[in-house]
Amino acid sequence: MAGGGEAEVNQTSGLNGSDNPAECNAGGTIVQLNKISKRYGPVMALENVDFSCRKGEVHALVGENGAGKSTLVKVLVGAVMADAGECTVNSRKVVFRHPADAQKMGIAIVHQELNLLPDRTVAENIFMGRELTRNGMLDRRGMSNKSKAVLERLNLTIDPDTSLRDLSVAGQQMVEIAKAIAFDAQVLVLDEPTATLAADDSQTLFDLVRTLRERGLAIVYISHRMSEIFDLCDHVTVLKDGASVLSKATSEISPEQLVKAMIGRDLEKYYPPYGQVSDDAPVVLRVANGANNVLHGINMHLRKGEIAGVFGLKGSGRSELAYALWGSPGFTSGTVETVGKLALDLCTPRSAMADAVGFVPESRKDEGLALSLSIADNAMLPRRTLDGAMRHTSDANSQDVLSVFKSVGLDPADRNGEVANLSGGNQQKVVLSKWLLTGAEILVLAEPTRGVDVSAKAAIYTLLRQLADKGKSIILLSSELPEIVGMSDRIYVMRGGTITKEFARGADEAAILMEAGGSTSAKG
Amino acid sequence: MLFERIARPLMVALVAGGSFAATVQAQDNNEFFDQAEYDRQIQLLDAKPMGPEGKPWLQSMMDNYRDTSQYKKEGPWVVCFSQAGIFNPWQVVGNQTMKEELKLHPKIAEFIMTDAEGKDDKQIADINDLVASDRCDVLLVTPNTTAALTPAVERACEKLPVIVFSRGVATECPVSYITPIGGYAFGAQAARFVSENLPEGGNVLALRISPGVDVLETRWSAAERIFSENDKIKVIGAEFTNDDRAIAKSIVEDYLQRFGKIDAVWMDAGATSAAAIEAFEDIGVDIPIFTGEDQQDFLAKWKEEGLTAIAPTYPTFQWRTAIIAAEMILSGEPVPGPIWYLPQPTITNENLDKYLQANMPPQHYALCGCEEMEGYPENWGGTK
């Protein structure tokens, strides 16, 4: 709730910094993060991370989801404060309490989701919060002209008086970037800027980034896409499990090495052995040419007792596929068959449930659970819905309920406690038990281990495999490659709203990542 | 502690307001009391009305005719009527009576009525609309409240002849203001009855319709004086019922709760007397001295319970007079003015039976002067 003006750049510590010679290794370094650590509850998000970026350099920051990229960036732009470590800008020590502080020091960020006002003009957006006035009145012409200048410096011909709504997504992103650097930023952070862009739009973005580099800005570029990293970036830093494991010039390493660095982990400690699903196991679910406003040409099948993984980067249509399989919103064309019956009705969650499908949504807190209700009330909800409104399906005295709780590793005794008080892992178990209670045969799991700490992850993986071995069939949609490779008996890769390739179990992660990142397509 | 931070401004506001309330409570506007007018009305009560016998709506208590030749006009006429609203049974009966009266005036070709739903602001706008339209030959007004409507009526007077009735305005510009003898007489009669029947004094609760209406304020200010003269009588409260049964009944309940005992209920209107009586019945205490009006449900209660009661009246037949006056003005006949005092009979134990009409609905007012009209009693909801 802290208002903008309140926090100030910590001047005193700035002075301390300047009379400390050790810090004064300029060498074009603008920002230097030293030994940054940050912990969220049980999870160690960052541990002694060093990071720096120089003038006129595009610095790629890569790592799996949950590796700590976003936390590091938040520290860099003052959105969160580090527990330990220090930050220097132009070798002056600073403490950011609010994004405004970082802005004052010329550190700007463009978030994945645009922070703009669609109903205002480009100029108004660029000057949001920093409007120019002439004798008390807004100086629209002034702002419009200055915006024009900024945009031109970026070789963009966008009319500053257009209202943002009328620009393409790419155009809006350009404006966001212009806004970020309009006030002589030295450092610009781009968080997966191409996630929502079509290929050719991406090219425009790359041109812009290069222009900025020539202007001598330092650019921190977050991305999963190999092609971008190697086409665009000069330097790359890899984070894994909250630590910086590699920091090299891109010229010195190959994509394969980079991917290794990102993943390099003994999977065994994590993942149970693969299941024994023969190719003649019955197909329990088959989607043919499934399509809706985002997806097209979805062809996939699922065998009994199998865990089929679906990997896709942000914006690949992975999330949409998950919802489509749960009918919210469903496919608008194509057919979905399930064992025994044709044309499985996936028009609403209700009908999907009735057809023994279960669904674990991406966002536990927003979509999975009613946090202030009890464990039982959450877990029982779908079953009660199926049983009919006027009956009462008790949670206590029916044995199977208690046994389900036990089987997922929840203590039936505290089933009346609020889910809010549970750890992320246990909350996810509650969501999972919803569908065990309805006796779902097919489970659609979207990012089932997001925001769950390492040990809980392992527990969930084991649980999933047990379920599969008991004959449940699971579709696992995730943006965490290791988990996909570690868990899936077969792997679908998505890009651009459709399934582009199918891999066998234990396929090479680098290959998958390249497929998902479309490294081939974007080249040349 | 955040909670405190929210609570504090609220408390401040509340305390400030509360103390303010306390200080202001005292202020009670007697701007409506006018000794001369008071005495006049008390005299008129015993005066002999002039005009046709048995047709009180044509009678006048004073010989104060006004020349209206300047308004003479060839028919057919357009009569406009800005009505405060039809939000109580008295107005319902009045409107019905007026509707029937209109049928007796073929020369009134058109009758344009606007309804202000009891909102001053809307009635002001309505009057402006009517005047602006230039179609009205004469304008009837039943003002919603006195002060608020005065300027609008004054502006109307400049354009066309105006007749005001049912409630008054603070200007003599209308050609005629049609009213029964008046509020002072009404309030005084009822108050006298109460204090005479309470020799050893007691608690009196006053129930009023709504504030800011002269004909009602006068009733109360007269009663207030009489009660204040009798120091044995304690007025435990004067509340507004908006002429609503539910409100009236719950108010009486509250006062019974608070004071345990009420010896008399003085009312400036009868519509809710019956409801007020129910409160005593439900709680199971004797019905005290009551004053009311000529509404049937009260009269019936009075009869069957043998109450000690009196009912000064504010006859609905004035709604006939308004139409008649309109025709008189437009045909240039002199009309009583600036004030046309109509008779104002009083119902007592003696003449109760004369006004009790078993065939009429509970909310009917006995003094509609409509017994001889076409369609009586059905059109008033009664049965033959």
Next chain:
Amino acid sequence: MSKQPQTSSLLTPVWSRLSRMEPIYIILAAIVLAIVLSNPIYADYGPMMQLLRRASPLIVLAVGQLFVIVSGGFDLSVGSLITFIVLLSALVLNTHPEQVYACIALCLAIGIAAGSLNGLVVSLLKVPSIIATLGMLLAYRGAGLYLSGGSARGNLPDTFRAFGRETVYGFPIALIVVIVFGVFAAWILHGTNYGRQLFAVGTNPRAARLSGVNVTMVRVVAFMFSAVSAVVAAILLGGFSGVSTAVGNGYELQAISAAVLGGAVLLGGRGSVPAVIAGAIALHALFTLLNIWGFPKPMRDAVQGIIIISAVAYSAWRR
């Protein structure tokens, strides 16, 4: 409500029972005590029954309102729906005084229709319930006055008014109605799957929808319940006071305040029928107390204002 207290393990059981107990019961006890102290006759059976009888319409309304509040919304239309029903029945029964039960059935039907209308406007047209029901408040008030030509007309026969006025063996019929309604409501909210669904919808509608709950249906039923409670209240109030154009005024806010007093959390997810019944009685008792202490009636509005603001501020602060 149930937060683990940090006390010695020895005290814990006592503690948790105390902390789990809805504070409203203590508040209610305190208010009733204050009433009896400031006016001893309320210790007797008769006056106490009187007090409860007068509270009964509010109890029914508050319970109905609870359903909507748990679903995350408000129903501000109940007040004028009451007036509408009273005026309507007065007109109907004026011409056919013998048709009391047919008339009541008709009113209940209207209630169900009105409720589902509110529910559909909110869930399908996406109009925030507070705006939607305020709009319906205007509409019902207008409709009622239109029917009755702007003033209390017609008449309610004693057979109808018995519900609000009469007693059997000194026990008010109104209270019997309350008990029946209360038990039914408690069963629906706490004893059926529908109740659980309602809580889920009120806490996280998206999660509920993704768990297969028909959110629209659940909401509509909640509004129905509230509208029907308004009809029941109308029958009691009409019985008590007879025909009136103001009979329902202000009841919508009283109902909300009562529910909040009873621990219902505005904007959804928490509340219990017994506690809200206690809340309604407490609110009415509080008004009675203010009256006995000689506070003017309008002060009740101010009290309600403080109750709802502080209730919401408090729950916002707890999170």
Next chain:
Amino acid sequence: MQKVEHGTAMMMSLRKQWRDIPPVLWVLLVMAIASYPLTEAFGRTGGFSLQFLANVVERSVTLAIVAVGQTFVILVGSIDLSVAFVISLAAVMASYFMQGNATMILIAVPAVLLMGAGIGWINGFLVTRGRVNPLIATLGMGLIIQGILSTSFQNFAGSVPQSYQIIAYGSLFGIPNSFFLLLAVAFGAAFVLRKTRFGAHIYAVGGNSEAARLSGINTDRIMRRAHLIAGLLAALAGLFLTSRLGSGAPWVGPDGIYDLESIAAVVIGGTILAGGRGGVFGTIIGVLIFGLIDSLFNQLGIDPYLKQVLRGLIIIFAVAAYSMRSKDEVA
């Protein structure tokens, strides 16, 4: 691709000229034109005159002033249900302070305006610091005001001097003074919203509070100021109403249903309830539409209570027209 960007931009700036005119203006015009034959044919108080239109505006002034204030809070993504009661408070206080004494005007008017602003600020405080849902905060505040007010005054409180009623009844060069008041408020508000940083920040906070915060705007302060303005203008409306009625009473505000109707007017005027889009002139047009409906129904002699029913439905559907498409859950 940049070419395209350019081309569209040109078109946009062209279309923008049109968009500045709120679409409801056409609705109003159509209604006005339609009302011409209607009033001519069935008008009971006769034809469609300039006077008729003048009356439409005159009966709209009070609502217009409140609605302009409401526009500010809705633009910033909040709402104010206490305005009706603030109007009552202002009306009563004004006539109580003045007691028909002309010299008191100079004290009463600023005092009342200050009171209104203060209440508005408290609303804002409850919403920002208290984190109370604005609907509840302002509704509760309204109840509190109403309670205290009707406890203190059961009747018309004092009266205003003749000289004060000039505001409502006087006229300049044949144009009623109320018109000038209306124009002053409308253009004043438009100026603030279009020409000042504060205005820009209101749109920013309403449009995307998080973006505004990240851009260094103190969103809470903006929110409080918007509420303050709503309170201030509600008080002003109360002052005008007093001059029209000659005296203030605790029920004048609620009687006019100013809370709901102001919201409806704002929404009809094209300002979206979520905030961030819309403006004052749309609101004024929304108000005029209500005024026109009123006069028309009067003219055509439609039962006033039936009109109330229609009102309620209009309000609901006005909101629905904008909210229907929204994907997210509403309660």
